[in-house]
Amino acid sequence: MDNPQISPGLHPNCTIVPPYLLVRLAKLDDPRFAQAAAAARASLLRDSQIRQLRGGTHPFAYSGARTLPARTPGQSDRTISDAGGQERLPGRRVRAEGQPAGSDPAVNEAYDGLGATQNLFWTQYGRDSIDGAGLPMDATVHYGKEYDNAFWDGERMVFGDGDGQVFNRFTISSSVIGHELTHGITQFTANLQYQDQSGALNESISDVFGALVEQHAQTQSTDEASWLIGEGLFTDQVEGVALRSMKAPGTAYNDDVLGKDPQPGSMADYVETEEDNGGVHLNSGIPNRAFYLVAEAVGGNAWETPGRIWYDTLTGTGLRRDSDFAAFAAATTETAARLYGSGGTAHDAVLRAWATVGVLTGSE
């Protein structure tokens, strides 16, 4: 075996896939691994930035035991752990790949949600897991006490149980699970900075593929889908159907305690704020709606043409870490023209969508 060469800029002790494994994957010539190799090359390029930013020692030291296991590409490798109400990760391992469902709905929902996400990305876009190279998918449920959140921590998905008054458990919605996992994919690809417009794009991409995970799993066309993120997450005590609506941002809830869904659906209502890293969960409504408008114009299944355009843009070379809405609009427009022809239905739909939400002007 060749000794992999580590580029001078890389620190080999951080993030999910050790750089030397990425280097090895990136060098693979076997056509069966072409996609993994391409993904690894992309990760190497981008990870150097993450690794430089993060610094410090990785909490999970790499043992070297899982180097290129014999596995079938596209096959999921899920592990669900239970934090038992503590805030310590990863928690106790409760279900591994292939083991049968148990009696804990949070464990079952997490397991199934990860499977649905892997299924969408592998069957529709040929992406093998979060890193594009079959990274094991790990999740922890029952994190914290009445914890009102779910997040991707750079290595795993983490789900709280909710407080039972406003929020139910966060595994209840497959769009939430898909949302978290997509943060992992974004980290390995465009790695959009989690601040202001690039942060709102990071959020929106998680909502887009979160919605597509749900639609694909339930075989819902654009007409049939709810286009809601986090449906069922609110308890019955909340006046609202979901966290966000991609079709009609700002209409997901209107509640005495929570107030009204503050998401804008166009640049005219863009929210300038210091909260929430510059309103990343608010202004994501604008690119969310743009995606919905593309899907509406194209028709059929949104994970096909619209999803492909967004996926290729995310994983291609047209974005920077600090790309703003206009840059993302230009990149998706370019992708649509390249994949489906300049002046074609898809290209036209993308141009119109970004004009409708006020990101592109003069192209109506």
Next chain:
Amino acid sequence: MKVIVSRSGGMAGIRLTWEVRVEEQPDPATWADFLNSLPWDDVTDSEATPDRFAYRIRCAPHEVVIAEPQVNGPWRDLVNRVRAANGM
């Protein structure tokens, strides 16, 4: 004297704010001592991470923003105390 804790972000992106008026508490002196003992000047910026909460904590003349993973020790204590004083 009052302290305001505002939590924004999270997957839901819903902001919640809790406020405590120190003089209205049963133990105002304890509150004042605790607030004065917090390491206000030691808070440093950290890289934002997806879907974690951000806490903005105000107690004039101080104001700090702390990312959820850094809300430990006395800051964690503060957030818990303020939430408890608000009954949640």
